[in-house]
Every structure is written in C-alpha cells, then in structure tokens.
Amino acid sequence: MAASLRARSLVLSVVLFCVFVAIWHFAVQTGGDTGPAMDPEYAALMGETAKGGSALPGPLQVGAELWKHISDPFYDAGPNDKGIGIQLAYSLGRVLLGFLIAALVAIPLGFLVGMSPLFHKALDPYIQVLKPISPLAWMPLALYTIKDSEVSSIFVIFICALWPMLINTAFGVASVRKEWLNVSKTLEVGSLRTALLVILPAAAPTIMTGMRISIGIAWLVIVAAEMLVGGTGIGYFVWNEWNNLSITSILVAILFIGLIGMLLDLVLAWVGRLVAYQE
Amino acid sequence: MSSKKPLISIEGLTRSFASQDKGEDAFAVFEDVWFHVNESEFVCLIGHSGCGKTTLLNILAGLDTASEGAVIVGGIAVEGPSLDRAVIFQSHALMPWMSVMGNIAFAVKSRWPEWNKDRIREHCQKYIDLVHLTGSENKKPSQLSGGMKQRVGIARALAIQPKILLMDEPFSALDALTRGSLQDETLSICQTTRQTSFMITHDIDEAILLSDKIVLMTNGPEAKVCEIVENTLPRERTRNDMHHHANYYPMRNHLLDFLVNRSRQFREELASADYDPRHPPVVAPTAENASTDPAVFEKPPLVKTINA
Numbered sequence: 001m002a003a004s005l006r007a008r009s010l011v012l013s014v015v016l017f018c019v020f021v022a023i024w025h026f027a028v029q030t031g032g033d034t035g036p037a038m039d040p041e042y043a044a045l046m047g048e049t050a051k052g053g054s055a056l057p058g059p060l061q062v063g064a065e066l067w068k069h070i071s072d073p074f075y076d077a078g079p080n081d082k083g084i085g086i087q088l089a090y091s092l093g094r095v096l097l098g099f100l101i102a103a104l105v106a107i108p109l110g111f112l113v114g115m116s117p118l119f120h121k122a123l124d125p126y127i128q129v130l131k132p133i134s135p136l137a138w139m140p141l142a143l144y145t146i147k148d149s150e151v152s153s154i155f156v157i158f159i160c161a162l163w164p165m166l167i168n169t170a171f172g173v174a175s176v177r178k179e180w181l182n183v184s185k186t187l188e189v190g191s192l193r194t195a196l197l198v199i200l201p202a203a204a205p206t207i208m209t210g211m212r213i214s215i216g217i218a219w220l221v222i223v224a225a226e227m228l229v230g231g232t233g234i235g236y237f238v239w240n241e242w243n244n245l246s247i248t249s250i251l252v253a254i255l256f257i258g259l260i261g262m263l264l265d266l267v268l269a270w271v272g273r274l275v276a277y278q279e
Numbered sequence: 280m281s282s283k284k285p286l287i288s289i290e291g292l293t294r295s296f297a298s299q300d301k302g303e304d305a306f307a308v309f310e311d312v313w314f315h316v317n318e319s320e321f322v323c324l325i326g327h328s329g330c331g332k333t334t335l336l337n338i339l340a341g342l343d344t345a346s347e348g349a350v351i352v353g354g355i356a357v358e359g360p361s362l363d364r365a366v367i368f369q370s371h372a373l374m375p376w377m378s379v380m381g382n383i384a385f386a387v388k389s390r391w392p393e394w395n396k397d398r399i400r401e402h403c404q405k406y407i408d409l410v411h412l413t414g415s416e417n418k419k420p421s422q423l424s425g426g427m428k429q430r431v432g433i434a435r436a437l438a439i440q441p442k443i444l445l446m447d448e449p450f451s452a453l454d455a456l457t458r459g460s461l462q463d464e465t466l467s468i469c470q471t472t473r474q475t476s477f478m479i480t481h482d483i484d485e486a487i488l489l490s491d492k493i494v495l496m497t498n499g500p501e502a503k504v505c506e507i508v509e510n511t512l513p514r515e516r517t518r519n520d521m522h523h524h525a526n527y528y529p530m531r532n533h534l535l536d537f538l539v540n541r542s543r544q545f546r547e548e549l550a551s552a553d554y555d556p557r558h559p560p561v562v563a564p565t566a567e568n569a570s571t572d573p574a575v576f577e578k579p580p581l582v583k584t585i586n587a
Contacts, residue, residue: 182368185342186364186366187386188362
C-alpha cells in the first residue's frame with residue numbers, strides 16, 4: 001500500500017538533505033595532497049588551505065557552531081560580539097517597525113487610489129517611477145537628511161515595503177464587485193461603514209497578498225541595509241564575520257535569515273487565510 | 280381603475296448611452312416610457328435582452344439616473360437609492376464573508392441603526408424562517424445552493440420592510456424545480472403581505488403566476504412600452520392549477536405572441552395605430568375576447584399546437 005503523499009515527500013526531503021550534507025562533507029575534505037612546499041609563515045596565514053583542505057567549513061563544523069549559537073543566543077560581549085539572537089532581534093525590530101509604518105501609509109492611500117479614479121490617474125505616474133527604485137538607493141539620501149543610521153535603515157524598509165501594499169490595496173479596492181457596492185447603496189450605508197464593512201473585507205485577501213510580498217522584500221533588504229549601516233543587526237553580523245573570515249558563522253547566519261524569512265511569510269499566510277472568503 | 284394616486288409613477292423615462300463608435304450620436308436604450316404601479320400591486324416587466332430592463336430597474340432603485348423623465352415614488356422624485364426600495368439582484372449579491380444572518384443583519388442594521396443586537400437578531404430570524412432557511416443562519420453563502428442563496432437575497436430585501444420590492448430576474452439563474460418553489464413562496468409572501476412589487480422577467484409563466492399587471496417592452500434600442508396587459512386570472516391562483524383556468528391560454532398566447540413577433544414588429548404597428556406613449560394601450564386577454572382581440576396578429580405555430 002502506498003504511503004500518503006505527505007509521508008513520501010517527507011522521506012524524500014530527508015534523503016535530499018542527507019545527500020546534500022554528504023556531498024558537502026566530502027567536497028570540503030579533499031585533502032591529502034599537500035602540493036608544493038610552502039613557506040611556513042605563509043602556510044600559517046593560509047590555515048587549512050595550506051594543508052590542501054578547503055577554507056569552507058564542513059557540515060560538522062557548521063553544526064557545532066550552530067549549536068554554540070543556539071545554546072547561547074543572547075550574550076552581549078561588547079559592540080562587535082553579540083549573540084545571534086540579539087542581532088536577529090534588532091533586524092526583526094527594524095523590519096516590523098518599517099513594515100508597520102508602511103502599512104499605515106499604504107493601506108489608506110491605497111483606498112484613496114482605488115476608490116477615486118482621479119487620484120488613481122494623478123498618482124499612477126509617481127508610483128510607477130518610484131516603485132522600481134532600489135530601496136538602497138535611498139540610503140545616502142536618508143543618511144544625509146535624517147542623520148541617524150538607525151532611522152535611515154527603518155526608512156529604507158518603509159520605502160521598500162510601501163509599494164506592493166499600496167498597489168495591491170488599490171487594485172483590491174478598485175476591483176470590489178459592483179453588486180456589493182450596489183447593495184450597500186440601496187441600503188443607504190454611509191461611506192465609512194461601506195469602506196469598513198464592505199470594501200475592506202472584500203479587498204482583504206488582495207491586501208494581505210501585498211503585505212506578504214512586502215514583508216518578504218523587507219527581510220531581503222534589511223540584510224543589505226545593515227551591511228551598509230553597521231552597528232547591529234544580522235546584516236552587520238554577516239559583514240563582521242566576513243571581516244573575521246569566519247565562514248562558519250556566516251553559514252549559520254544565512255540559515256537563520258532563511259528560517260526567519262520563512263516564519264514571517266508563514267505568519268502572514270496564516271493571517272491571509274483568516275480573511276479569505278470563498279465565493 | 281383605482282382612484283388613488285399610484286405609488287410609483289414612471290413619467291417619460293429615457294436613458295441614452297454614448298455610442299461606442301466615434302462620430303455617432305448617443306442612442307437611447309428606451310425612450311418615453313410611461314406606466315405606474317399602484318400600492319399592493321405586483322407588476323412584471325417583460326421584454327427581450329437589450330431593451331434596457333435592468334437599466335430601468337436600476338433607475339427605479341436609484342442606482343442609475345435617467346437621461347430624461349422622472350420616477351415619482353409617493354409623490355417625490357427619485358434622486359438616489361433609498362431603504363424604501365429594496366432590490367433583489369439577479370446574482371443574489373450576498374457578501375461572501377458574512378453568514379446568512381450577517382448578510383441580513385447588515386441590511387437590518389442599516390434600516391434601524393438604533394436597534395440593539397438582540398432585537399436585530401430576532402428580526403432577522405423572523406425573515407430567515409419566512410424563507411425556510413431555519414438552521415442555516417451561520418452558514419456562509421458558499422455553503423448554500425443557488426436557490427438558498429436567492430432565498431437569503433429575498434429575506435434581506437423583505438427584512439428592511441420596504442415600500443417597494445424591486446426584482447431583477449431573481450430566479451433566472453436557478454434550475455426549473457428551484458425556480459418553481461421560489462415562485463410559489465414569493466407568491467404566498469406577496470399575497471399575505473400585499474407587498475408592492477416590480478419584477479423584471481422574461482419568463483411568461485412566472486409573469487402570469489405572480490403579477491397583477493404585465494408591462495410589455497419592445498426591443499431596444501429605443502424600446503417603448505408596447506402595452507400593459509392586465510392579468511385576467513383570479514388573484515388566488517397557484518402554479519399547479521392556473522393553467523386550468525379559461526383565461527390562462529389567452530393570456531399566455533398573447534404574451535408569447537408579443538415576445539415572438541410583436542416585440543420586433545412594433546415599429547410598424549406604431550405607425551398605423553394611434554399610439555400615445557403616455558397612455559399605452561391596456562389589454563385584458565380573456566377566453567371571451569381571445570379571437571377578436573385586435574392586438575393578436577398571427578399566431579406562431581407553437582401557439583396553434585397548444586390550442587389544438
């Protein structure tokens with residue numbers, strides 16, 4: 001009897017993981033041949049490479065490092081040595097704050113653009129020009145005007161999270177079924193009540209899709225923004241470990257960035273299911 | 280017939296749309312339409328697609344505006360939607376994120392904003408029971424069949440206790456069996472409440488079953504009211520026995536003849552007869568006058584078969 005699809009896919013996932021780890025393990029261990037003799041001082045500088053091994057850590061080393069980070073994620077030993085939990089919390093805080101401000105601006109503005117053809121036509125050229133600008137391009141301008149790196153990185157998150165939410169809200173609001181609006185009209189429902197009880201629930205799934213895209217982009221951008229700004233955050237952590245030449249720590253950080261990004265997406269997908277409706 | 284003023288009076292109504300082709304003038308879907316609906320009367324409007332039936336109903340509902348003419352309800356010209364005129368939409372138009380109770384409560388709360396939750400609930404329940412949806416209060420529209428959805432639409436419209444009930448082909452999207460039972464229920468509700476109603480349909484039997492008066496509209500563009508047919512069947516009729524009445528086939532044949540032939544030949548008929556759009560001819564087909572009725576031209580083969 002065939003096992004359920006769920007069980008079979010789980011087995012396949014585990015097998016793929018094992019194969020990947022095995023290839024990784026053997027790929028970084030092709031040692032043995034020491035090659036031409038090296039100046040001992042230079043060999044000391046080159047570390048593993050001098051012995052014919054790879055500078056890339058193997059899965060066991062990364063696993064050990066990972067365990068070290070997990071067992072003590074919140075230590076704070078000065079500005080350049082903080083636990084990965086603290087760094088992730090900084091990044092997450094910035095993303096959530098920037099995302100929240102963007103939502104507060106984008107959703108009301110999206111309602112305006114979606115409901116008024118005048119505003120749609122008037123604002124559309126600006127949205128089309130501003131949307132494709134890389135959020136990092138705003139960074140120097142933000143640093144110059146705001147003069148605060150912390151606020152600047154939140155601003156960059158705000159600007160990148162704004163557009164998907166704005167465009168999706170406007171689209172969702174504009175495509176609310178006319179018959180629902182007609183029901184509302186024939187019942188003499190006021191415009192605020194119509195907006196909250198008819199248009200908002202009708203457009204909610206589209207708005208949630210926009211929010212999901214936004215949080216995904218915000219999480220991508222925060223790493224780059226923190227590499228530029230420095231100080232705290234997971235992006236800064238990655239850059240700092242690169243300067244330390246600690247590839248192991250970088251790999252651990254990459255893993256955590258992926259996990260948190262997935263978590264953010266899952267949370268918004270869950271909220272999206274709450275507001276979804278079936279016609 | 281009645282000496283009192285009609286509840287709804289449609290006076291010289293015209294609706295023009297800008298032409299799609301450049302350079303051409305705007306065309307009127309219907310023009311100079313006059314008729315009225317008395318209190319407690321059930322009026323049906325029959326016409327082919329494209330004669331502006333839905334547009335006319337939307338103007339009555341206040342969702343669309345006329346190019347010329349006016350709709351007078353209770354002595355006041357219609358200038359927008361009102362809770363006095365409830366609409367049952369063809370596609371039920373229920374909010375899919377609200378339950379059955381929620382959809383009806385939305386309407387009831389709009390009608391009586393000062394009511395508390397219990398009173399709204401109690402009032403909604405009365406109408407849910409009326410349309411036989413007891414037990415489905417908390418279901419979402421997606422969990423209901425087409426007929427049940429339309430029942431919710433009917434309950435929502437009746438729950439606000441409107442002066443006038445406007446219906447835009449409410450049963451046309453349903454299968455024949457469901458349509459029949461919903462027609463029966465509408466008939467019994469309207470007979471007991473004496474609800475003033477205006478319904479658009481293209482189903483002849485539906486019109487004969489439900490209406491007191493049937494307005495015949497010619498084909499668009501520039502559709503007009505061809506004539507007004509008074510239902511000669513007694514008001515106490517049911518779907519099961521009405522075809523036994525002597526006046527049933529004269530009524531049916533007259534309406535069928537209109538839909539098949541006269542609706543498109545009306546322009547020629549107009550030129551010959553002394554047609555006054557303000558007072559469209561009123562006819563009352565009965566078994567006695569069927570053969571001599573001057574309005575009946577040639578009978579289509581289908582009618583002959585039925586008569587034989």
